[in-house]
Amino acid sequence: MSEVCVRVAVRVRPLLPKEVLHHHEVCVRVVPGSARVMLGPDRLFAFDHAFGPTASQDEVYESGVRPLVESLLDGYNATVFCYGQTGSGKTYTLGGGNQGLNEGGIVDRVAQDVFLLLEKRKRSDGVKASVQVSYLELHREELRDLLELQTVHKELHIREDEKGNTGNGKIF
Numbered sequence: 001m002s003e004v005c006v007r008v009a010v011r012v013r014p015l016l017p018k019e020v021l022h023h024h025e026v027c028v029r030v031v032p033g034s035a036r037v038m039l040g041p042d043r044l045f046a047f048d049h050a051f052g053p054t055a056s057q058d059e060v061y062e063s064g065v066r067p068l069v070e071s072l073l074d075g076y077n078a079t080v081f082c083y084g085q086t087g088s089g090k091t092y093t094l095g096g097g098n099q100g101l102n103e104g105g106i107v108d109r110v111a112q113d114v115f116l117l118l119e120k121r122k123r124s125d126g127v128k129a130s131v132q133v134s135y136l137e138l139h140r141e142e143l144r145d146l147l148e149l150q151t152v153h154k155e156l157h158i159r160e161d162e163k164g165n166t167g168n169g170k171i172f
């Protein structure tokens with residue numbers, strides 16, 4: 001892993017069929033072979049990674065996220081989050097598109113790799129591990145537990161204990 005704690009990647013999604021139909025135009029381009037994007041004719045912005053409209057889910061995962069999964073197993077904490085205006089591709093990048101076309105997103109790939117890597121460690125070092133998952137949605141100031149359908153509307157609270165561990169209202 002690099003020494004830098006925060007890395008920023010930008011992903012430019014392709015125009016959607018309806019956008020093509022309405023003659024929308026691309027206004028953001030990745031400068032080939034670089035991690036920079038050009039906005040309009042002459043405004044250049046630099047990032048740690050820049051993915052253009054043809055970048056695959058695998059490319060995004062391998063260069064930006066996989067190294068974090070590996071460092072997780074060495075005891076580090078890691079966070080990946082997507083930020084962008086509505087329709088820019090956050091859900092596609094995280095949750096994926098057509099699974100049959102190998103368009104699984106970051107969540108699928110992380111889940112797969114965590115178990116693969118744990119299995120490897122188990123075989124090589126006899127490591128024992130337990131994995132916990134939570135899946136919360138924060139929408140308009142409301143927090144919902146997406147894994148607990150019965151209580152999906154129950155009001156939850158994020159809390160922090162004296163050791164700095166965070167969890168939702170059910171744990172603490």
Ligand SMILES: Nc1ncnc2c1ncn2[C@@H]1O[C@H](COP(=O)(O)OP(=O)(O)OP(=O)(O)O)[C@@H](O)[C@H]1O
Nearest residue numbers: 013014016084085086087088089090091092093097
């Ligand atoms: N890299 C991509 N390749 C192909 N299609 C994409 C890509 N990124 C996004 N899309 C498509 O663009 C549309 C909008 O993407 P998405 O729903 O992921 O946006 P979003 O940022 O999550 O929006 P919102 O904030 O409104 O939930 C979807 O139809 C999605 O399938």
